[in-house]
Amino acid sequence: MKYMLLIFGNESAQQAASKEQTGQMMAAYGAYSQALVQAGVMVGGDRLKPVSTATTVRVANGKTEVLNGPYAETREQLGGYYIIDVPDLDAALTWAARCPGASHGALEVRPLWAM
Amino acid sequence: MPPEDGQRARSAAEGVARASYGKLVAFLAARTRDVAGAEDALSEAFAAALADWPSGGIPRSPEAWLLTVARRKLIDAARRRQTSQGAADHLRLLAEFASSEDDEKPIPEERLALMFACAHPAIDAGVRAPLILQTILGFDAATIASAFLVSPTAMGQRLVRAKNKIRQAGIPLRVPAREDLRDRLDAVLEAIYAAFAEGWSDPAGTEARRRNLAEEGIWLGQLAASLLPEEPEALGLLALMLHAEARRGARRNERGEYVPLAEQYPALWNSSLIDQAEALLFRAGAMGVVGRYQLEAAVQSAHVVRRRTGRTDWAAIEKLYDALLALTGSPVVAINRAVAIAETRGPAAGLEALDALAGEPRLAEYQPYWAALAWLLARSGERETADAAYQRAIGLESDPAVRDFLQRRRQEIALAVSRRLRADPG
Structure with a gap:
């Protein structure tokens, strides 16, 4: 089954982190991504740019509205995601717990619709 | 058809339903993760049995007969599904079942795996016990709802949501690997104990449904203990429930008045249940891993010592509550500990222990x-x-x-x- 691991964290805390801390975090994510690839479960994943770069679009009554900012203002923001392919939820939860984001913020684990 | 044949077929189907409902649901659901689908297929199979057995005779192995029919119903249902996900499931099912058409083979025991799925941390804690009662024992939502004091509609919705979650989130029907087993087992045992406690909370035994639930809780506890004989906490929980059950009749006097434990007549306790509980606790103790249920069962054991010695072993109870408090930090345990201290060191010492809890808002x-x-x-x-x-x-x-x-x-x-x-x- 395919699962998306959505990584939520406090963006301003991350931006306030020292260069050294950021480097360490990037290295941890690098090792984690590599572990996913080596286990043969990695489908894809990316880091998102900060919510300050977000633009929200909706079409209401045939009119396109474009708003500056994220869809929802939250204390913790979606900062990236992985898509993995594993046998079941327990395997997905095990991988989610290993993600560096799980110790700084939280990971939401969602199954994908099979297309 | 003579009416007694219909009666016999009905009671045979009901007998099988009671004894092996959970076993058949677990076997089917373990292969599809679709608990609701397995329940539907099985209820159709039971209906077919009631229609077929009176004229055709009761099959040699009713369980295998039901499983074969349920399996066919499942495949039919998969075939009707139009989505590609359904088609993939369908192919998997066909492959799976084609290789297991041999009805002579015993049906593998997978109820424990189903219990672990029902008590999975991804399932809302409040619905775990009801879910186990429904999937393993076949209780309907209305019966479960009345025992847990919620509306049947709300209970029905919660159960449906939980079963959807098992299927859609891919919760495995599997006994977890050793490193996770202890943590996950806690949730299973907690759900079993919750089912028992719901039944136990009707001390007068006036509500048949609730009394039934205490019996079913013990039955589930026996199942867990027999399938996990090396897990001391599974044995400890069963010992605890048997101890409590042994005193059911002594909790009320002939006028229906409440009788506190310290004033109960030991002659009214069920000594065979107590002996079973003591033997289980002894076996668990020999495994050398202490836990909450063993300690609570040991407290019961120290209470029922009174049937032999004429007095409760309060010193042992105080020590056991010390250990339980260290383990759980529960204010409820702290209250019981204070009462035990009052017995060993006097009411002033008991009050002092209780004083420490005065600021606890939950109390x-x-x-x-x-x-x-x-x-x-x-x-x-x-x-x-x-x-x-x-x-x-x-x-x-x-x-x-x-x-x-x-x-x-x-x-x-x-x-x-x-x-x-x-x-x-x-």
């Missing part, structure tokens, strides 16, 4: 806290404060028999106070 509406406080205050001679504490306890109790008991205690103190005032008016 403000917890009847046993106020009842214990009142009892210890009364025994220390603090009659006026005891009276106020009894009033709090009475106001928080929902069981009329216990309420009457607390009111009698309160009156005894009031009488003692007025007697003292008369004797010493100034």
Whole structure:
């Protein structure tokens, strides 16, 4: 089954982190991504740019509205995601717990619709 | 058809349903993760059995017959599904079942795996016990709802949501690997205990459904203990439930009044259940891993020592509650510990232990806290404060028999106070 691991964290805390801390975090994510690839479960994943770069679009009554900012203002923001392919939820939860984001913020684990 | 054949077919189907419902649901669901689908297929198979057995005769292995029909129903249902996900499931099912058409083979035991799925941390904690009751024992939502005091509609929705979650989130029907087993087992045992406790909370035994639930809780506990004989906490939980069950009849006197444990007649306790509980606890203890249920069962054991020695082993109970408190940090345990301390070192020491809990906000509406406080205050001679504490306890109790008991205690103190005032008016 395919699962998306959505990584939520406090963006301003991350931006306030020292260069050294950021480097360490990037290295941890690098090792984690590599572990996913080596286990043969990695489908894809990316880091998102900060919510300050977000633009929200909706079409209401045939009119396109474009708003500056994220869809929802939250204390913790979606900062990236992985898509993995594993046998079941327990395997997905095990991988989610290993993600560096799980110790700084939280990971939401969602199954994908099979297309 | 002669009516007695119909009756016989019905009772055979019902017998199989009761004995192997959960086993068949678990076997089917383990292969599809679709608990609701397995239940539907099985109920169709039971309907087919009732239609077929009276004329065709009861098959040699009713369980295997039901499984074959249910399996066909499942495949039909998969075939009807139009989505590509359904098609993939369908192919998997066909492949799976084509290789397992041999009805002579015993059906593998997978109820424990189903219980672990029902008590998975991804399932809402409040619905785990109801889900186990439904999937393993085949209780309908209305029966479960009445036992857990929620509306049948709400319970039905919660159960449907939980089963959807198992299927859609891909919760495995599997006994977890050793490193996760202990943590996950806690949730399974907790759900079994919750089912038992729902039944136990009707002490008069007037509501058949609830009494039934205590029996079913013990049955599930026996199942877990027999499938995990090396897990001391599974044995400990069964011992705890058997101890409690052994005293069911002694909790009320012939007038239906509440009788506290310390005043019960040991002759009214069921000694064969107590012996079973003691043997289980002994086996668990030999495994060398202490846990919550073993400790609680050991407390029960120290209470029932009274049937042999004539007195409760309060020193042992105090030590056991010390260990339980260290393990759980539970304020409920702390209350029981304070009561035990009052027995070993006097009411003042008990009150002191209870004082440490005074700021605990969860206890403000917890009847046993106020009842214990009142009892210890009364025994220390603090009659006026005891009276106020009894009033709090009475106001928080929902069981009329216990309420009457607390009111009698309160009156005894009031009488003692007025007697003292008369004797010493100034």
